Amino acid sequence: MSETPAPAAINTPKPVPIVIAPVTSRTEILVVAxxxxxxxxxxxxxxxxxxxxxxxxxxxLIAKDYLGYLKEFTPPSQADNMGMTVDQLxxxxxxxxxxxxxxxxxxxxxxxxxxxxxxxDPTGTIVTFTLNPPIDDQKEIDFVKENGLWYIKN
Numbered sequence: 001m002s003e004t005p006a007p008a009a010i011n012t013p014k015p016v017p018i019v020i021a022p023v024t025s026r027t028e029i030l031v032v033a034x035x036x037x038x039x040x041x042x043x044x045x046x047x048x049x050x051x052x053x054x055x056x057x058x059x060x061l062i063a064k065d066y067l068g069y070l071k072e073f074t075p076p077s078q079a080d081n082m083g084m085t086v087d088q089l090x091x092x093x094x095x096x097x098x099x100x101x102x103x104x105x106x107x108x109x110x111x112x113x114x115x116x117x118x119x120x121d122p123t124g125t126i127v128t129f130t131l132n133p134p135i136d137d138q139k140e141i142d143f144v145k146e147n148g149l150w151y152i153k154n
Contacts, residue, residue, distance in 0.1 A: 047072065047149035050127050054114060054143070057152060061107040067094045069103065075144055075151040106152070109135050118143070126153065 046056035053073075060069040070090035079089040093099050113129035120127045125145040131138060142153035 045149060047151070050118065050143050050150050053150040054110060058107065058110050058114065061103055061110070064100075066099060066103055067091070070094060070099075073152045075146050075153060077144075077146060105136060109138060109141050113141060 046052040057069060057073050060066075060072065067090055070093050071087055074086050074089055074093075076086055079086045082089060084092070109131060112131055112135060116129050118127035118129045127143045127150075128140050129142075130140050143150045144153040145151075
């Protein structure tokens with residue numbers, strides 16, 4: 001009697017046991033459930049709205065990120081009038097010894113108006129915050145909207 005040959009062996013991986021340890025503390029649960037850090041490149045530009053532009057300007061000035069502030073809040077038309085790009089103008093301004101004093105004063109002004117509701121011109125492109133009392137004889141500060149973003153005008 002002939003024996004039937006055994007089927008060819010199939011190389012199948014052996015099962016690997018998986019150990020699932022029970023969660024023993026709330027910290028572990030929070031770490032598992034915590035969302036990944038937001039990608040700031042996808043965050044909307046804070047200059048899209050005056051109510052977010054003002055706190056962003058304050059944040060940059062408090063951090064003494066003067067170059068960042070100048071690049072973000074110098075109106076493009078101001079740079080154009082000087083025959084420069086905003087980045088070129090910001091680089092030039094940050095080199096000036098008066099810039100840090102001017103921006104420290106600006107920070108005081110922005111902090112003074114941060115909780116106020118501004119008035120808006122009829123075109124909707126300029127909003128004005130009134131300083132009461134004035135700071136160094138400055139009675140107001142304007143934001144101007146250019147290309148859909150808000151910049152500090154004065």
